[in-house]
Amino acid sequence: MTRPLTSAERALGELRELILGGALLPGTRLGEVELAERLGVSRTPVREALSRLAAEGLVELVPNRGARVATWTVAELEGVFDLRVSLEPQLTAFAVPNATDVDLAELEELAHRMVEVGSPGPGQDLDALVPLNRAFHDRLVTLAGHPTLAAALAAAIHPPIVRRNFHTYDAESLRRSLAHHLEIVAALRAGDSGWARAVMTAHICNARAVMVRAATAVTTQDPSDEEAS
Amino acid sequence: MTRPLTSAERALGELRELILGGALLPGTRLGEVELAERLGVSRTPVREALSRLAAEGLVELVPNRGARVATWTVAELEGVFDLRVSLEPQLTAFAVPNATDVDLAELEELAHRMVEVGSPGPGQDLDALVPLNRAFHDRLVTLAGHPTLAAALAAAIHPPIVRRNFHTYDAESLRRSLAHHLEIVAALRAGDSGWARAVMTAHICNARAVMVRAATAVTTQDPSDEEAS
DNA sequence: CCCTCGAAGATTGTGTGCAAACCTAGGGGC
DNA sequence: GCCCCTAGGTTTGCACACAATCTTCGAGGG
Numbered sequence: 001m002t003r004p005l006t007s008a009e010r011a012l013g014e015l016r017e018l019i020l021g022g023a024l025l026p027g028t029r030l031g032e033v034e035l036a037e038r039l040g041v042s043r044t045p046v047r048e049a050l051s052r053l054a055a056e057g058l059v060e061l062v063p064n065r066g067a068r069v070a071t072w073t074v075a076e077l078e079g080v081f082d083l084r085v086s087l088e089p090q091l092t093a094f095a096v097p098n099a100t101d102v103d104l105a106e107l108e109e110l111a112h113r114m115v116e117v118g119s120p121g122p123g124q125d126l127d128a129l130v131p132l133n134r135a136f137h138d139r140l141v142t143l144a145g146h147p148t149l150a151a152a153l154a155a156a157i158h159p160p161i162v163r164r165n166f167h168t169y170d171a172e173s174l175r176r177s178l179a180h181h182l183e184i185v186a187a188l189r190a191g192d193s194g195w196a197r198a199v200m201t202a203h204i205c206n207a208r209a210v211m212v213r214a215a216t217a218v219t220t221q222d223p224s225d226e227e228a229s
Numbered sequence: 230m231t232r233p234l235t236s237a238e239r240a241l242g243e244l245r246e247l248i249l250g251g252a253l254l255p256g257t258r259l260g261e262v263e264l265a266e267r268l269g270v271s272r273t274p275v276r277e278a279l280s281r282l283a284a285e286g287l288v289e290l291v292p293n294r295g296a297r298v299a300t301w302t303v304a305e306l307e308g309v310f311d312l313r314v315s316l317e318p319q320l321t322a323f324a325v326p327n328a329t330d331v332d333l334a335e336l337e338e339l340a341h342r343m344v345e346v347g348s349p350g351p352g353q354d355l356d357a358l359v360p361l362n363r364a365f366h367d368r369l370v371t372l373a374g375h376p377t378l379a380a381a382l383a384a385a386i387h388p389p390i391v392r393r394n395f396h397t398y399d400a401e402s403l404r405r406s407l408a409h410h411l412e413i414v415a416a417l418r419a420g421d422s423g424w425a426r427a428v429m430t431a432h433i434c435n436a437r438a439v440m441v442r443a444a445t446a447v448t449t450q451d452p453s454d455e456e457a458s
Numbered sequence: 459c460c461c462t463c464g465a466a467g468a469t470t471g472t473g474t475g476c477a478a479a480c481c482t483a484g485g486g487g488c
Numbered sequence: 489g490c491c492c493c494t495a496g497g498t499t500t501g502c503a504c505a506c507a508a509t510c511t512t513c514g515a516g517g518g
Binding site for chain 2: 006009047048051052054055056063064076079080082083086087090146147148149151152155156
């Protein structure tokens with residue numbers, strides 16, 4: 001029973017998808033008329049959408065000079081991981097008492113499928129990991145039943161999510177990451193919130209090491225212009 | 230050398246001040262034309278300001294039904310304190326290695342003045358505590374040098390900040406709170422991040438106990454209409 | 459007496475026009 | 489040759505007007 005969305009909401013959703021989906025790279029200029037034509041609406045709802053995306057941190061908005069897709073430095077990326085280390089283990093701990101058998105089975109299913117498509121060999125599909133990983137973490141966050149913490153986490157994670165593919169993982173780190181998911185399920189099953197918290201902390205630190213390494217490599221090797229047509 | 234602000238920015242700032250200052254109580258309806266006249270601009274910049282305030286969590290925005298000053302339930306208030314417990318002790322720990330003698334002296338000065346104006350007696354002035362307390366915590370957050378964590382904290386704290394007065398503190402809790410500030414300075418001076426983190430955690434838990442008690446008292450005793458002229 | 463339906467008023471959503479600010483290219487001065 | 493300044497085009501900021509939606513209030517039927 002979904003009420004028909006307003007134009008501004010559609011523009012907001014579409015733009016968010018374009019940015020998060022990688023169709024619009026960081027630094028890309030976002031002209032109002034161009035977006036308006038692309039989305040089939042006037043400039044007004046586009047402006048509203050850009051305002052909101054700016055508040056979300058997905059675009060940078062400079063008065064009289066327009067909008068660009070947000071960029072971030074390596075320091076900011078590390079900052080986001082500090083934040084995740086502060087929040088996600090806590091959320092995981094909150095999830096422990098709430099996990100039903102059904103939840104555990106589905107989380108385990110997700111973790112197993114990630115191992116299947118993530119293990120080296122002919123069936124490896126790193127792109128298929130992204131939605132599975134997202135589903136796993138979302139499920140965990142939902143299970144925590146803590147909207148405020150979840151919102152704070154989502155707000156901070158959104159911007160750099162563009163980079164969230166698994167091609168930057170080396171074999172060792174990837175194996176660790178996949179094992180963490182299974183271990184988190186085990187900790188949930190055991191009802192051990194301390195264990196769950198610890199594994200999640202390790203999981204994020206592992207990801208941080210991978211991402212920071214990849215980011216520094218990119219920014220030091222490839223100082224190319226950040227423009228897209 | 231401040232570039233002249235746009236109308237939307239002025240509207241944003243003024244509205245934020247009105248809400249945070251308590252001139253507009255939670256639940257107050259925010260008509261676009263009314264605000265436009267009050268601020269001397271047209272509806273367009275007002276709409277943009279409302280959009281941003283909604284993203285900040287200060288106003289609630291329902292399509293086709295307008296904006297109201299954000300309200301929050303006791304559960305949400307507790308959620309905010311969970312978030313503070315996750316972030317502020319960490320920020321305090323980050324501040325430890327960065328604190329210079331000057332910083333320590335100024336923090337101690339603030340803490341002492343809070344004890345002076347906060348102690349029972351003829352000189353007690355609970356309203357004077359608010360800016361001092363804010364200065365103390367801001368100083369600490371700045372010292373941590375971690376914009377991402379600070380932004381996450383600020384975003385979550387903003388909404389319920391309206392309630393941040395010290396009249397709801399009982400004598401015992403107030404004394405604890407003031408002592409915590411001094412103890413945090415001591416921990417910083419000792420360079421003991423674990424100590425600093427622990428005291429900050431206690432500080433926030435103490436505040437949570439006070440606020441939650443006050444909020445439940447209000448909502449259970451006084452189910453009055455949430456309207457303001 | 460209560461519920462449902464409908465119309466008038468009020469409020470928000472969106473398109474459009476104009477003024478101001480910004481970016482770029484070209485010419486003149488040092 | 490380099491820098492500054494100016495003129496043109498482009499883009500954003502804001503106001504206003506109209507369309508769509510919601511709210512309110514009253515009349516009619518059960």
